[in-house]
């Protein structure tokens with residue numbers, strides 16, 4: 001009967017009051033969060049703070065996607081994992097930690113790797129995707145999935161003392177969406193130009209900054225706060241440490257979100273076919289198998 | 294015998310390797326962290342991410358100072374506390390969570406409020422102070438303590454969708470220190486102009502951004518990476534969302550760090566007296582008792 | 587001379603709530619203003635009796651023309667109230683002469699209320 | 705005409721490692737450069753045979769004069785390698801004409817290597 005009268009359980013007004021009184025958030029913002037489903041791909045340095053803040057904020061459903069297990073070298077920054085969960089799949093270790101924060105969470109923990117054949121079916125149920133991954137092929141794949149499913153992609157990256165944040169495929173108004181990852185980076189970098197966190201290192205606080213920013217962007221999108229396609233870059237030693245950039249519009253020729261691809265998907269839908277990703281071998285396209293992260 | 298040969302336990306090379314390979318960090322940086330003692334005042338929205346990242350990074354000793362207990366309205370952002378620790382002192386709840394991340398931590402959890410009479414003795418053992426508090430009198434008090442003890446103060450603040458970060462009393466080179474909080478804000482604001490998180494609200498991710506930045510600044514200071522007296526301000530809805538400002542030098546007339554005060558402290562030291570804080574009634578100076586946060 | 591200068595004003599840290607909840611404002615100010623910072627639109631500055639528009643004038647102008655309510659939350663005794671930091675083109679205004687900084691066309695002035703929450 | 709222009713160049717995302725680990729560089733470039741982006745110091749641009757120094761020239765200049773090693777990590781086929789984003793005064797260079805953007809005195813050009821770590 002309460003659920004007929006109140007759009008939220010009564011205790012939620014107390015629990016989430018500090019954010020519900022924010023301008024532009026309000027009761028409707030909290031209702032939106034409680035109905036939202038967010039896929040967080042990667043439960044590592046970025047995924048941990050992202051998951052933590054989304055869980056605390058009362059997001060209805062969280063998907064945690066990670067095929068790795070917890071290693072001692074992760075604990076310097078991956079703050080949902082612990083000495084006790086060493087060796088456990090990260091998705092399960094993170095789930096355990098999140099349920100401590102918020103026992104009412106609905107969490108889907110997926111320990112299978114996201115690949116081109118399974119990506120659409122694994123991610124179809126989510127209204128927002130957060131890219132917290134650590135490799136080039138998966139970044140292109142998630143961008144294509146976001147475009148195909150028509151959902152925004154909040155992308156974070158961190159290495160050394162550097163971090164980057166960008167929202168791709170963002171609704172700009174009536175049928176207009178911002179650029180996808182491929183619009184900005186049509187050609188993947190040569191793998192020999194790409195270092196890994198293992199080779200290059202990363203400072204934990206830097207992943208905390210970028211992951212927290214991703215969580216803020218996710219909340220902004222779900223509550224309908226103002227949003228423009230910008231990229232923010234951070235370096236802990238630069239002055240100024242942050243720069244924000246307005247991005248180009250989407251590219252008409254983009255193989256993922258451009259005119260031809262959009263028409264192909266419309267055709268597939270009209271014919272009742274399953275909508276498909278661009279025909280790309282992600283691993284080969286990115287120059288070979290994923291390096292060891 | 295190992296400790297004679299290696300400056301760190303062998304397992305630490307694996308655990309902290311991702312940060313030890315960073316330029317300007319290295320083995321010496323990790324050794325510095327392992328010998329450092331950091332006081333984190335406030336285990337709330339800012340203190341939680343700060344503590345988390347400093348604990349994960351392997352800081353030798355962490356002091357957690359908070360006189361509050363965990364309330365349900367904290368859980369929307371204070372991610373070290375949980376439904377299980379409701380009603381527990383925040384300092385103890387945070388300690389429990391940190392020991393899960395890093396069982397080797399040396400933690401002093403203090404549930405007594407920091408006040409002018411006890412501040413110097415409570416904080417004397419720390420080489421760095423992080424201000425994660427939520428009220429004006431304590432912010433002035435911590436600044437005066439940092440100046441009196443000659444340690445830097447990494448100050449964070451967050452309200453609504455806004456955050457601020459500043460490092461005060463920072464070593465600039467041979468005997469030169471940056472400004473203190475009083476140099477920038479010699480007169481405290483009238484309490485009627487100051488809102489609280491309870492009245493104004495705050496988004497959890499915003500506290501995560503600022504707290505993570507505080508942790509990064511602390512690591513930069515302890516490892517001797519480049520540092521200048523700047524302030525960074527953040528608003529989740531602005532473009533650009535971040536601005537960084539170069540601050541004025543310290544004020545000669547500052548009652549805490551200026552010429553007269555510095556001479557007074559030198560005199561007290563020379564005479565073997567206990568060094569004292571400026572003679573200020575912090576609560577009255579700030580116009581009355583702390584509002585209800 | 588009737589020339590004006592255009593500047594950008596930003597409010598942050600909650601001050602925007604006093605200014606119609608708008609963080610960013612573009613303003614055109616008279617290039618020369620009265621010494622006493624009288625901001626009335628029809629005030630005439632006699633030859634040799636004016637000064638270039640400066641930050642002190644801007645503060646008076648914002649109080650008189652843009653502030654929606656409770657002037658004491660922004661201005662006090664001809665300057666900003668305690669707890670507000672002013673930036674002139676992203677530099678602490680103390681390094682630029684505070685209220686006496688003469689505004690130039692295209693300048694950006696930011697008013698930041700210091701935050702206390704944690 | 706022997707005039708030069710001064711610009712600021714920043715490297716980010718790890719690119720600074722290729723440039724002596726320095727993020728910030730101040731450069732003076734000839735105002736007019738050869739059409740083929742020949743960056744040799746003593747090259748003479750014949751009347752009517754040059755162009756204003758542009759970002760394409762800057763990329764060639766950085767490769768020829770500042771890069772410490774492994775040019776393929778920065779430049780490829782007359783432009784930046786895939787995975788590098790260029791900003792002209794904090795705007796995506798695609799909005800400014802990419803390599804053909806004619807540099808102006810005081811411009812700031814930023815080269816950012818996209819990061820992949822998480």
Ligand SMILES: [Zn+2]
Nearest residue numbers: 180183254257
């Ligand atoms: Zn695209």
Ligand SMILES: [Zn+2]
Nearest residue numbers: 473476547550
């Ligand atoms: Zn001072």
